[in-house]
Amino acid sequence: MTRRELFLCFFVMGLVAFGGVLPWARRALVEQRRWLSAEEFAEALSLGQVLPGPNVVNLAVMVGARFHGALGAMLAFTGLMLAPLAIILLLAVLYGHYGQLGVVQHAIRGTAAAAAGLVVAMGYNMVRRQAQKQAHAWRKSGVTAAAFAGSGLLALPLLWVLAVLAPVSMLLAWRGHK
Amino acid sequence: MNSRSLSEVLWYFLGLSMVAIGGANALIPEMHHQLVELRGWLSSSDFVSLVALSQAAPGPNVLIVSLLGWKVAGIPGALVATAAMCIPSSLATFFFIRFWQRFQQSRWRAVVQEGLVPVTIGLIAASGYVLTREADHGAPAYAVTILTAVAMVRTRIHPLWMLAGAAALGALNIV
Numbered sequence: 001m002t003r004r005e006l007f008l009c010f011f012v013m014g015l016v017a018f019g020g021v022l023p024w025a026r027r028a029l030v031e032q033r034r035w036l037s038a039e040e041f042a043e044a045l046s047l048g049q050v051l052p053g054p055n056v057v058n059l060a061v062m063v064g065a066r067f068h069g070a071l072g073a074m075l076a077f078t079g080l081m082l083a084p085l086a087i088i089l090l091l092a093v094l095y096g097h098y099g100q101l102g103v104v105q106h107a108i109r110g111t112a113a114a115a116a117g118l119v120v121a122m123g124y125n126m127v128r129r130q131a132q133k134q135a136h137a138w139r140k141s142g143v144t145a146a147a148f149a150g151s152g153l154l155a156l157p158l159l160w161v162l163a164v165l166a167p168v169s170m171l172l173a174w175r176g177h178k
Numbered sequence: 179m180n181s182r183s184l185s186e187v188l189w190y191f192l193g194l195s196m197v198a199i200g201g202a203n204a205l206i207p208e209m210h211h212q213l214v215e216l217r218g219w220l221s222s223s224d225f226v227s228l229v230a231l232s233q234a235a236p237g238p239n240v241l242i243v244s245l246l247g248w249k250v251a252g253i254p255g256a257l258v259a260t261a262a263m264c265i266p267s268s269l270a271t272f273f274f275i276r277f278w279q280r281f282q283q284s285r286w287r288a289v290v291q292e293g294l295v296p297v298t299i300g301l302i303a304a305s306g307y308v309l310t311r312e313a314d315h316g317a318p319a320y321a322v323t324i325l326t327a328v329a330m331v332r333t334r335i336h337p338l339w340m341l342a343g344a345a346a347l348g349a350l351n352i353v
Contacts, residue, residue, distance in 0.1 A: 018236045019337035048201075050294040051274065053267020054240035055201040061268045062275055073272050081260070084237020085244060089256055091231055092248045099227070103349050109223075110348020112230040113319040114340045116309035117326025119203060123303035124331055130299055140296040147300025151207045152307040155215070158197050158208035162297065166199075170293030177285055177292075 001035060003068055003075055009033060010060055010079030017084075019118075021056040029063065036063065056080065136176050143169040183219075184251045184258055191243060191262035198267060200298030202239040206305035209246065210312065219250045226313040234341050240264065318353045 009028055017024040022045070030041045048058040057077060064076030098104050127144060131137050143165060150161040190212070198205055206229065213219045220228075228249060232242040240263060247259025281287045306327075314320045326340045347353045 014237045016236060017238075019233075021238050046291060046295075047275075047278065048271075049298060050199060050291055051267065051271050052196050052198050053201075053271060054198070054238055054264060056238040057240060057264050057268060058271045061271045065272055065275060070272065073268070077264070077268060080238065081264070084235065084241055085256075085260060088232065088235050088237065088241045088244055089248065089253060091235055092245055092256065095227070095231060106351055106353075107345040107349040108227045108230055109313075109319070110322065110344040110346070110353040111234060111341050112226040112309075112313040113322040113348075113353055114326040114344035115230040115233040116226070116306065116313045117323040117340065118233060118330060118337050119206070119302070119309050120306035120323065121327040121330030122203065123299070123306040124327065126299040127303055130296065136292075140292075143293075143296040144300040144303065147297045148303045148307070149300075150304075151301050152304030155207060155211045157211070158194075158205065158301070161301070162197055162199065165297050165300075166294060169297055170289055173289045173292040174286075177289055 001033075001067055003072065006064060006068060006072055007075040007079040009035075010064075010076045011082060014080045015083040021080075025056065025059060035067070136173075139172050139176065143172070184254060186217075187247050187251055187255050187259050188262050191247070191259045192266060194243075195263050195266040196270065198263070199294060200301050202242055202263075203305055204298055204301035206242075207301070207308045209242075210308050213246060213250075220246070222312045224249060226309060229309060230313075230341070234338070234345075318347075322347065322353050 013021065013024050013028050026041055029036045030038055036044065044059055044062050045055070047062070048055040051058050057080065060076040060080045061073045064072035064074070066072070068075065095104075095108075099108070127141070130144065131141050147161060147165055150156045150165065151158065194205065194208070210222070210225055214222050214225050225246075228245040229242055232239065232245055235241060240260070243263045244256045244260045248256035251258070278287065310320075310323050314323055322344050326337075326344065329335050329340055330337065344353065
């Protein structure tokens with residue numbers, strides 16, 4: 001894989017990835033180009049889930065770094081963000097100009113209700129999968145419920161929620177691993 | 179749009195970058211509370227509108243950060259917010275990845291992963307709750323949220339169709 005191919009792959013991925021990048025990333029990296037095996041992709045994803053920062057950006061950095069070092073990481077990151085950032089800024093400017101129009105406001109209000117539903121579905125799927133399939137489901141669901149309450153119901157700062165729950169949850173996991 | 183708000187955008191998202199475990203979708207409650215309720219940088223209805231725009235556009239979820247930066251300080255704000263959100267965590271990922279791979283079989287690696295993932299799931303669920311609470315006014319809006327969520331869980335319909343359908347219902351003033 002050349003640097004050019006790396007950049008172009010992530011550029012196209014950013015451009016076509018409507019409704020979440022991960023399915024598109026999997027298709028491009030695992031199925032079409034075979035730069036990663038299915039296991040490597042799952043591994044990178046699970047790592048991306050616990051590292052700070054946007055998951056897909058982390059994935060781009062990992063893949064870029066693996067094949068072309070620091071330059072590769074920068075190329076993959078830039079490729080991924082370039083088109084979506086340009087498009088979102090264009091949308092933002094249009095929103096700034098026309099956002100006050102009644103019909104636009106109403107359309108966006110409808111879209112926002114559906115966007116909330118997308119995130120609800122994502123959370124629901126993750127909660128359900130965790131409760132059904134994995135070991136220690138009660139312990140994990142308890143931590144999930146506490147994070148939901150702290151961040152959602154009590155509106156505590158994210159830093160506090162993490163400072164309390166991350167060590168507690170890891171300690172519980174440590175004991176469960178004995 | 180002044181330099182003070184630009185530097186505030188920079189510092190807020192720089193700080194957020196290193197605690198953003200679970201990705202941009204886990205950050206909605208934190209950003210809503212900080213930027214809407216405490217700092218008053220934008221209204222709640224603007225916040226949910228920008229989330230909707232970011233979901234309807236292609237690319238990573240982190241674009242919500244770009245839009246929030248844009249709302250506060252224009253295009254420079256968008257660029258600063260995006261860079262501040264992505265660069266520290268990307269550097270951390272870059273340096274951490276080799277270190278992490280050496281511990282592929284170790285117990286504490288499994289412990290970190292097993293400990294953090296349930297937290298991120300709770301944060302994403304909280305994002306769904308806050309978005310629903312702030313976006314939905316009235317029964318039709320709740321119906322759209324529930325219908326979208328059920329469609330996403332039960333069917334393989336593409337999310338864009340749900341967004342487009344909801345936009346149409348909104349434009350017709352039904353939602």
